Amino acid sequence: MQKNAYFTGLTVPLLLLAPQLVITVLFFYWPASQAVWQSFLLQDAFGTSTEFVWFENYQLLFSDPGYLKAFWNTAIFSSFVCVLSLGLALLFAVMADRQIRGAEIYKTLLIWPYAVAPAVAGVLWLFMFDPSLGMLARGLSNLGIAWNPRLNGNDAMLLVILAATWKQISYNFLFFLAGLQSIPKSVIEAAVIDGARPWRRFWTIVFPLLSPTTFFLLVVNIVYVFFDTFGIIDTVTGGGPSGQTETLVYKVYSDGKGGSNLGGSAAQSVILLIMVIGMTAVQFRFIERKVSY
């Protein structure tokens, strides 16, 4: 048998690659290049008048205190959501991985929230914690806790963090559980025989073996908080109060879709794109080294 299959000429390999390339170009490179082009333009909503303005959209952004605040909001929001959703999901996965009666039911229940659309998840949390409508908000106020996400920025931020975390836990849980179940039982059993206690077993054996899963989830979660959470923020707080829950991706959404400010919105998405490329590069360059497959 031939060891290395290779093609002579370019036609066949290009043909085989074509579907993938076409999709990538059509659905990624082309829209991305449009965004870059759009970010240099000043244009009315209907596109009837267009002016090429170089970097003015970017300059405007960085002179806008609201945009700089969105960076800070994003940092708070994304770190809390990532840490909480990964941490809690890992905890739940370890629990569900034990030999307990009815484990299947727990697993199913834990996976459910993933089927809920972000905007719907937002509305659910709003219903629970809206100061007037929410059952839980009423409970809080009966306990004498002044809870008012309509005007208190910290309350609002807490609410969007909880909603975004809740939405993502299921996904993380699923991967962690699969990761845990793929760890050979014999390794754990050997450790038990050696007298290692559960805590030590987890940190020295289980967690390192889970590191590829954790790394993958970290990347996915960062992409989630950066790109997928605007629906939640839109339904829960609309970026308010006073812009205190306005994250970078929400600003892209509200300026572009709500405000028809395509140039400014495109400039923001280009910045976001660069940031995510940067973060992904850092992750794969530095964090991945600590991952053992």
Add this chain to the structure above:
Amino acid sequence: MTVKSMILMSVATVAMAASAPALAQTEIQWWHALTGANNDVVVKLAEDFNASQKDYKIVPAYKGSYPDTLNAGIAAFRANAAPHILQVFEVGTGTMMSAKGAVKPVFELMKEAGEAFDPKSYLPAITGYYSTAKGDMLSMPFNSSSMVMWYNKDAFKKAGLNPDAPPKTWPEVFEAGKKLKAAGFDKCGFTNAWATWANIEQFGAWHNIPIATKANGLDGFDTVLNFNSPLFLKHWTNLVELQKDKTYDYSGRTNTGEGRFTSGECPIMLTSSAFFGNVRANAKFDWANAPMPYYPEAAGAPQNSIIGGASLWVMGGKSAAEYKGVAKFFTFLSDVDRQVKLHTESGYLPITKAAYEKVKASGFYKDKPYLETPLLELNNKEPTENSRGLRFGSLVQIRDIWSEELEAALNGQKTPKAALDAAVERGNQMLRQFERTASR
């Protein structure tokens, strides 16, 4: 918009385009944003019009919320597949009229189609919003509303207030709020939905003070915001003070807080007259509405209120035959009996003077005075430069900025003065940016 709905939309567009030539009638696409009972109104109007003649066929299509419908219209225009008629909420008016060639002004349409059309037969407070400074009507008013003060009569009794004499001025509202609070409504004495509509836009018109130069933007895009004036500052300062003990309690930027009135939590709420259907269905107490309060020291207050809701815009680049059909449909819409029926059944404001007079003469308002309150406000006085309406580009974004600043004042991050100044300054930045794209 999700990928799926985009695909569905383009499939639908292709299908519609393919099926069009097969029909002898001229089809007229009408995109709108109304759901439920209001959607039925739209469908019924289209059916009645189609049955009334056989040259044209109105095809209504629901396109999502107001902003979604506007975005769908914009996207369709950029793809050369715009509908003939697009329903746009009042906030989008500036965006629509700035795009030369994208829209066909209604006064031009009616003239070219040779339809009988007298702009003076429409209620000036409604058409003023959709007309140029010269009085040329740009879009056709459709579903209009205004802002009124809803109040809970049972709560008034409980607090020892006269339920048949609601407060007329702001100081009286503050007083009533305090009494209501003392009577057990301790989470909220009074409130409003649509924070900037209530505390900036309607407030300016009702007190006959400007929000911006150039007749609040109606006379040109080089308008400059200037509502950081004494009366606005006084009002904002009052709200901030009263927020501290919840005599006033902020209810958010849109109408999501309206449930606080129907649930009985807030006994006084300023919001749209279109809240009527909801109040009728959900309030388990005796209720009524009254005109918006005013500050008695403001000269000439109350002036007149401005409208909300939406109007019908005609998109550019269509054939003369199609425009003829649109014009016929608008004439059909303006018919007196049809307007009477629309108003009394749906609660929308009538758009013509004749229709209003007819309903008034029939004694309808004796039983349902709450349906006349917004009309009394709109017609309170002849509109002035400050009360004809407002037209700012990027108003959706500007409203967000205004809300942000109001919230910053209410939660104590900024003084009312600093917040008001920032609302003006940041709004002006948006206006200048918009002016550059719109002026050519």
